[in-house]
Amino acid sequence: xxxxxxxxxxxxxxxxxxxxxxxxxxxxxxxxxxxxxxxxxxxxxxxxxxxxxxxxxxxxxxxxxxxxxxxxxxxxxxxxxxxxxxxxxxxxxxxxxxxxxxxxxxxxxxx
Amino acid sequence: xxxxxxxxxxxxxxxxxxxxxxxxxxxxxxxxxxxxxxxxxxxxxxxxxxxxxxxxxxxxxxxxxxxxxxxxxxxxxxxxxxxxxxxxxxxxxxxxxxxxxxxxxxxxxxxxx
Numbered sequence: 001x002x003x004x005x006x007x008x009x010x011x012x013x014x015x016x017x018x019x020x021x022x023x024x025x026x027x028x029x030x031x032x033x034x035x036x037x038x039x040x041x042x043x044x045x046x047x048x049x050x051x052x053x054x055x056x057x058x059x060x061x062x063x064x065x066x067x068x069x070x071x072x073x074x075x076x077x078x079x080x081x082x083x084x085x086x087x088x089x090x091x092x093x094x095x096x097x098x099x100x101x102x103x104x105x106x107x108x109x110x111x
Numbered sequence: 112x113x114x115x116x117x118x119x120x121x122x123x124x125x126x127x128x129x130x131x132x133x134x135x136x137x138x139x140x141x142x143x144x145x146x147x148x149x150x151x152x153x154x155x156x157x158x159x160x161x162x163x164x165x166x167x168x169x170x171x172x173x174x175x176x177x178x179x180x181x182x183x184x185x186x187x188x189x190x191x192x193x194x195x196x197x198x199x200x201x202x203x204x205x206x207x208x209x210x211x212x213x214x215x216x217x218x219x220x221x222x223x224x
């Protein structure tokens with residue numbers, strides 16, 4: 001079993017839809033949780049950075065962490081065609097500097 | 112400082128040749144990381160530096176791979192005797208010592224023919 005599981009999709013939604021992206025993990029030592037967006041042939045771009053459990057909101061993006069269920073989510077409200085990209089979750093333990101990544105979910109927002 | 116810079120953006124090489132990639136991190140970041148990413152996969156950790164010290168290396172980093180960060184500024188990743196399986200995107204990232212601000216460059220895409 002991989003340490004981080006993420007459904008690769010693809011996920012296709014109409015413009016304006018609410019998008020829900022999720023990852024599950026097995027290592028209870030993970031404390032820092034990140035969501036990255038990656039456009040084709042580009043490096044990952046940090047969207048959200050969360051420590052421990054709870055919610056964090058930034059504009060149209062909301063990140064949720066449920067450590068009891070080992071489950072994290074990213075919600076995108078009012079999705080736009082420019083949101084079409086691969087979304088990767090990443091996480092690390094407090095005493096470890098390397099990130100453990102999901103496979104990424106490919107999202108297409110159709111005008 | 113506009114972010115993490117990687118050079119070259121693309122590299123095509125013949126099998127058996129050596130290649131070297133460069134990464135210039137964000138100037139105030141003292142941690143620097145190398146990852147490798149293949150199509151449809153998340154990045155795989157290769158190695159990381161704190162200042163000039165290489166603190167961790169993945170088992171993925173075979174003897175043909177070497178990374179340096181002289182003077183704790185830019186870093187180079189060299190692959191000797193390239194193989195077709197080395198074809199991938201090589202990503203560099205940097206962060207502060209507390210791990211915050213983890214920022215990636217655009218990557219170097221290597222194709223071994």
